[in-house]
Amino acid sequence: MELIAGDIGGTKSWLVWVDADAGGAQPPRYEKRYASADFDSGAALLERFIAEANQPVRPDAAILALPGPLDARRVALTNLDWTLDAAELGAALGIPRVRFVNDFQAAAAGVATLGAADSVALNAGAPQADGVRAITGAGTGLGLAFMTPEAGGWRTHATEGGHVDFAPAGAAQARLLDFLRARHGHVSWERALSGSALDDLYRFCRIERGQPLPETAVDGAALAARAASGDDPAAEAAVSLFVDLYGAWVGNVALLYQPFGGLYIAGGIAAHWADHLGSPRFMAAALDKGRMRGVVERTPIHLITCARLGVQGAVELARTLPANEYLDSNTAVTRSGT
Secondary structure, X not given: OEEEEEEEOOOEEEEEEEEOOOOOOOOOOEEEEEEHHHOOOHHHHHHHHHHHHOOOOOOOEEEEEEOOOOEOOEEEXXXXXXXXXXXXXXXXXXXXXXXXXXXXXXXXXHHHHOOHHHEEEEEOOOOOOOOOEXXXXXOOOEEEEEEEEEOOEEEEEEOOHHHOEOOOOOHHHHHHHHHHHHHHOOOEHHHHOOHHHHHHHHHHHHHHOOOOOOOOOOOHHHHHHHHHHOOOHHHHHHHHHHHHHHHHHXXXXXXXXXXXXXXXXXXXXXXXXXXXXXXXXXXXXXXXXXHHHHHHHOOOEEEEOOOOHHHHHHHHHHHHOXXXXXXXXXOOOOHHHO
């Protein structure tokens, strides 16, 4: 089967063309990353990819991992102004079978493809072979999925957990909640913990110090550079605040799912800020759960360093899912996990 698999993100989209019948050892026929904002639609992105791949055969199928709740093979992306319909996409591009999955379901499936060098342990522990697994991560947004064991592998379950209400820890984070509420109305965890939240965190920290606001938005790379320079205390404070929030969120995930099979942290920010997430500060925030501290202490927590996780997971799902199973977020298949 000639398969196009894609990990579509609010910032970057990663596409591969593989012979899905050849197994995981064979290299892709073609692979490329794109800036998502360079395209007006998912169809335009795939059309460019197919043209650049310049293969002598046509694709038989496509599977796209998408950031947003799926509904009847249709999805409006959360952090990108695209709406995709699987039937329309297949008809426009001449692809007989098009399937959509949640992006963190694909990331969850990708865990099974990782090698020993693809992650680092943040909280050591012996994973239970029959234990639940969970995966979360901050990129442009904040994703969350979980995995339950079944015969011969794992079943992945989508959630929109990154959009649950943000809960502050301490007086400073309570002021952050007020600041974010004034800007956005409803404040989810994604509003506080994601790439799109970093500019808000920096602005909040400047206000806390009585400093003027920056004239332009500050992204993650710029914030990290300002913090590393030692000349911008507000940037240093924003990075520390982000680490505290990330740790608290991961601790919450540990309590929600008790993932004694392993809790995995993915996403672009995790890979670029590995030193910060590997710091004692991160785990201190994760463990700060009062009487339930012991649950987090028992949870094996790993930081994934493999950048291809999502697209590898999409290929894995294409190979393993039954042909009539679409993993829409609000179907009976996954309703119990959302």
